[in-house]
Amino acid sequence: MTIFKSVQSVAVAHLAAAAFLIFPALAHAGDIEAGRARAQTCVACHGPGGNSKDPAVPTLAAQPEQALATMLYQFREENRKNPLMSPMAGNLSNTEMNDLAAYFESEKRAQPLHQTKPANLELGPVLAKKYNCTQCHGPELKGIQHIPNIRGQQHDYLLAQLQAFKAMKRADMDGNMTSASTGLKDEDIIVLVDYIAGLAN
Numbered sequence: 001m002t003i004f005k006s007v008q009s010v011a012v013a014h015l016a017a018a019a020f021l022i023f024p025a026l027a028h029a030g031d032i033e034a035g036r037a038r039a040q041t042c043v044a045c046h047g048p049g050g051n052s053k054d055p056a057v058p059t060l061a062a063q064p065e066q067a068l069a070t071m072l073y074q075f076r077e078e079n080r081k082n083p084l085m086s087p088m089a090g091n092l093s094n095t096e097m098n099d100l101a102a103y104f105e106s107e108k109r110a111q112p113l114h115q116t117k118p119a120n121l122e123l124g125p126v127l128a129k130k131y132n133c134t135q136c137h138g139p140e141l142k143g144i145q146h147i148p149n150i151r152g153q154q155h156d157y158l159l160a161q162l163q164a165f166k167a168m169k170r171a172d173m174d175g176n177m178t179s180a181s182t183g184l185k186d187e188d189i190i191v192l193v194d195y196i197a198g199l200a201n
């Protein structure tokens, strides 16, 4: 009984902390023009309009605003860490994060640079259905609300993230993505990434 109670209060404290982290950042819709002005520093790495040309750096264009704001929050609060990205988010206010998120959501995602191997054009969609990727990320994998748009995302970035989720090393706001990737075989990750990175926008 005592054990159950303490486990329960830890879980509640954890939830409250998560809500505290996420909700203030999402309370106001961002200002696209203010975000565009602030995005000058971001496009040096993330590419013009947030369309990355580096396979290891994620594209931000057409990412749902809520997903972007949440990601920035995770970096700022050091739940998610990266030597290049963390310093960029460290000093952003909630308003600045919302503005940047609104701006990058408004940009069109460019056609992918990656070309999927012919065999994976058939196997990819089968695996995406089998592992419920389409159930959460949507039939076209474009994401919704806090669930990221992964369609035509950069190849090496996708690979690194899926491997990190599977190894429980990538920040995960609600644990859903970590559970979704624990059952993934390494060879399925290779196929899924080759397929998703080549999807036309």
Ligand code: HEC
Pocket: 038, 039, 041, 042, 043, 044, 045, 046, 056, 057, 058, 059, 060, 068, 071, 072, 081, 082, 084, 085, 088, 089, 100, 148
């Ligand atoms: C020096 C290069 C660099 C700059 C400048 C930079 N970023 Fe990043 N950013 C990265 C890298 C690298 C990653 C991938 C981190 C990882 O692997 O977890 C990243 C990841 C992100 C993510 C997470 C994307 C996702 O799909 O999960 C967001 C959002 C983001 N950056 C927004 C921004 C914004 C907004 C700015 C400008 C204020 C910015 N970045 C400036 C390098 C940079």
Ligand code: HEC
Pocket: 058, 071, 128, 131, 132, 133, 134, 135, 136, 137, 146, 147, 148, 149, 150, 158, 161, 162, 171, 172, 173, 174, 176, 177, 180, 181, 184, 192
């Ligand atoms: C139960 C819902 C759910 C399922 C199923 C799911 N995802 Fe996710 N996925 C999420 C959420 C939520 C996030 C955001 C996690 C975060 O950043 O805290 C995410 C994040 C990701 C990311 C990181 C994107 C980025 O820009 O950083 C990738 C890649 C990804 N998912 C791929 C997949 C693939 C491939 C599958 C199928 C094998 C899958 N997901 C299944 C909910 C899901």
